Amino acid sequence: MASIQPVPGWLRAPDDANALAPSVWPSSAHRDHDGRLVVGGVSAAELAERFGTPLYVVDESDARARAARMLAAFEAAAASVGTSVTVYYAGKAFLSGAIVRWVTEAGLGVDVCTGGELAVALAAGADPARIGFHGNNKSVAEIERAVEAGVGTIVIDSEIEIDRVADAAARAGRVQGVRLRVNSGVHASTHEFLATAHEDQKFGVTLERAVEIGTRIRGFDSLDLVGLHCHIGSQIFDSAGFAESAERLLVAHAELARLAPLPELNLGGGFGIAYPSADEPAPIEQIALGIATAVADGCRDHGVPVPKLAFEPGRAIIGPAGVTLYTVGTVKPVPLDGGPWRHYVSVDGGMSDNIRTALYGADYTVRLAGRVSDETPSLVRVAGKHCESGDIVVDADYLPHDVGPGDLVAVAATGAYCWSLANNYNHVPRRPVVAVRDGMARVIVHGETEDDLLSRDAELAASGSSIETESPERSDTSDAAGGAPA
Missing domain, CATH: 3.20.20.10 (Alanine racemase)
Incomplete structure (x- = not known):
């Protein structure tokens, strides 16, 4: 369930709502000269354009490095x-x-x-x-x-x-x-x-x-x-x-x-x-x-x-190697009793691609991914598009006050238990997973289309029903921009 506190006790308004905390984001995450989030050498804007949103992004080098560090840590401890x-x-x-x-x-x-x-x-x-x-x-x-x-x-x-x-x-x-x-x-x-x-x-x-x-x-x-x-x-x-x-x-x-x-x-x-x-x-x-x-x-x-x-x-x-990209659809300011205004930032995904907030009250970090802003940080709750009041992706964080429709946002640390728990609630197709490394991107798990969902409905499949759909991920048949990662 979402938090009943307007502002959780651990959350502090940041001096800079564009900053990327190294402990939360993949090791390669940074902003380019235009202020766009870059992971694995590929900008979030490029990934969203090629593969659509919502989109799971995994930093391959970061995941490999964490696996190697984990093994080394336990080998050293055991040897001791x-x-x-x-x-x-x-x-x-x-x-x-x-x-x-x-x-x-x-x-x-x-x-x-x-x-x-x-x-x-x-x-x-x-x-x-x-x-x-x-x-x-x-x-x-x-x-x-x-x-x-x-x-x-x-x-x-x-x-x-x-x-x-x-x-x-x-x-x-x-x-x-x-x-x-x-x-x-x-x-x-x-x-x-x-x-x-x-x-x-x-x-x-x-x-x-x-x-x-x-x-x-x-x-x-x-x-x-x-x-x-x-x-x-x-x-x-x-x-x-x-x-x-x-x-x-x-x-x-x-x-x-x-x-x-x-x-x-x-x-x-x-x-x-x-x-x-x-x-x-x-x-x-x-x-x-x-x-x-x-x-x-x-x-x-x-x-x-x-x-x-x-x-x-x-x-x-x-977990830390993963980031999920979303596109903002609506922003709705809501007054809170005895506290600040909260902006409900609704995105094009939700509990179908990240159900952990609804299940466990999990906390997440969100940042603008397509630009930076000098506007004052505003308290936000990132909500999904599903017909469910508990459909919350990020319970509480801060984004620049001018966050608005069409903005690209990124939620950090989504590599674990997000794709694994993905579902088709409200008949929303599950989204693809893209690995990034050394400036290249490739699909490692294909997403679904609405036709995929219809094909599993026995009566509709028998009648030959279909719709004309083409997801950005399915239309891009190349394995990687500029070649496949090693």
Whole structure:
């Protein structure tokens, strides 16, 4: 839901409503001599002209660099306590063939949680042995497909899945590596719907039964229990929650490790990013070292070797690399009780391309993308075009007072969970994703047209109904302006 406060306590009127906070925008983001936003060497105005709006834009170099930094941070932290690490990219944040290629080339594995995500990862060339398969309700068919493909680890999320995975592995003549997902009881300091380690929720098994269930897994010749797994939530800014969760998990880990080798401990992901500049997540190097140190201390206390570590970051890699471009349609000033006027800036997208604000009350940053202005900053709420009062993209920020119809605006940090959660509410076609790098742009996910929507309506398709539509993205068949990025 949108905030009920006219101005959130963290929001301050900026001295310059054109400024781009480095913590929020892709590393390449800047303004050219005409004041236009440039990402990956391509101006927002050029992107909007070529591909239309709304438009998802991903800075390829930024995403690759964040993946490499994430791996380096955890490798250094693991080495400091005498162990090693595997880092998986959490595909649910945003998965496509290009993204799989970027993260695997950076040295990461891929974490998937449905048959569809598994299909994308495999089709994009991910090494099956470096894929982890999550999910609280994996179908038998999905489990069989994962086993047959040679997926490295399947996360056991319930007792029922033990038999399903064991049977599939036995039929395939394989010994399948598995992890057991455990609820540590640690509540991450995040939105209620994003905290996933507390007991009353759908994921995993209770900590009290971890040893019992782990022992049962070991009773199957077709299963190899490689370690315990826990995920405490999302958008976490420091290592404290991870450290507490690790301390609790190590009680069960140590007991299982004394019975038979248990080589790994997977502490999940959920590392936070800055959405508005008021967000201040700790550097990932600091978080990684804090977690590794906590694990090493716990292992020393329990008298067991430090296990190999594993993590599953997603948002922290792809989130800051993404920007969404919109075109303003209307601007409506609304007086607020006891406060300033708020300008409702309505854009040509909304909860069909970014539903996180409606779902979680997520905060975002917005800036003019096609120009700069010396006008006084005005409080704005960026609203979508959908027939829903909760259709808000940016709950509260400041734009120059002269923002008006036809202006191009950009919303930062939309690389994670925006395209992944995109939908066709009000029969709005989903929008394309364009990767930018070194002054070139290319479509990495095609958008939809209204004809695409009609083609899925069985009655309309049978009658041959169609309309004449041509989106800017579909009409541009070239892979990139000036050539495809490397």
